[in-house]
Amino acid sequence: MMRILEEMLSFNHEFVKKTAKRFAHNLPSKIPSRELAIFTCMDTRLVNFLLPAIGVKRGEAKVIQNAGNTLSGPLCATIRSFIVSIFELGVKEIVVIGHLDCGLSKLTYPHLVEKMISRGISPHALKMVEKELADWVDQFQDPVHNVIEVVEKIRNHPLIPKDVSVHGLMFNPYTGQLGVVIDGYDAVTDIEVVNG
Numbered sequence: 001m002m003r004i005l006e007e008m009l010s011f012n013h014e015f016v017k018k019t020a021k022r023f024a025h026n027l028p029s030k031i032p033s034r035e036l037a038i039f040t041c042m043d044t045r046l047v048n049f050l051l052p053a054i055g056v057k058r059g060e061a062k063v064i065q066n067a068g069n070t071l072s073g074p075l076c077a078t079i080r081s082f083i084v085s086i087f088e089l090g091v092k093e094i095v096v097i098g099h100l101d102c103g104l105s106k107l108t109y110p111h112l113v114e115k116m117i118s119r120g121i122s123p124h125a126l127k128m129v130e131k132e133l134a135d136w137v138d139q140f141q142d143p144v145h146n147v148i149e150v151v152e153k154i155r156n157h158p159l160i161p162k163d164v165s166v167h168g169l170m171f172n173p174y175t176g177q178l179g180v181v182i183d184g185y186d187a188v189t190d191i192e193v194v195n196g
């Protein structure tokens with residue numbers, strides 16, 4: 001039986017043979033043409049489903065993903081990605097997309113620790129990150145609430161300019177339906193009114 005790496009290489013060989021010429025004539029820029037960054041969950045059900053469902057194609061957006069579309073600190077990898085996206089790649093809007101039935105909402109710190117220890121992770125190593133890890137896992141109770149919190153954190157982040165619209169959306173991974181939690185245009189309008 002082929003292992004995953006062999007499967008990927010074999011598939012890729014055929015893929016390049018069939019599609020290289022087509023892509024060579026249609027190369028998008030690394031600058032996202034819709035000036036958009038999407039921040040969403042790493043859930044497998046979103047693969048090849050979320051972007052087609054919202055009409056985003058290759059070359060149009062930066063896509064940042066992690067477990068539960070969570071922010072884990074003031075200069076976490078996601079914030080760094082936003083900074084590069086905004087200041088180097090012209091992103092003017094950020095869309096945070098949570099989804100129904102997010103696995104992170106069911107995860108608890110004791111359960112995670114039990115699994116990690118049973119796989120040989122050192123209790124000493126866990127002790128060193130206990131608070132950070134526990135806070136991250138236990139704070140995620142509800143995906144909608146998380147989207148609201150994440151949008152607020154991005155909006156209030158001192159390294160994110162106030163003219164960037166930050167939207168919060170929820171996605172149904174079964175039907176593909178999208179719902180608005182926070183319309184970022186309202187917030188930008190408010191800021192302009194306050195500044196004016």
Ligand code: ZN
Binds near residue numbers: 068102
């Ligand atoms: Zn998720």
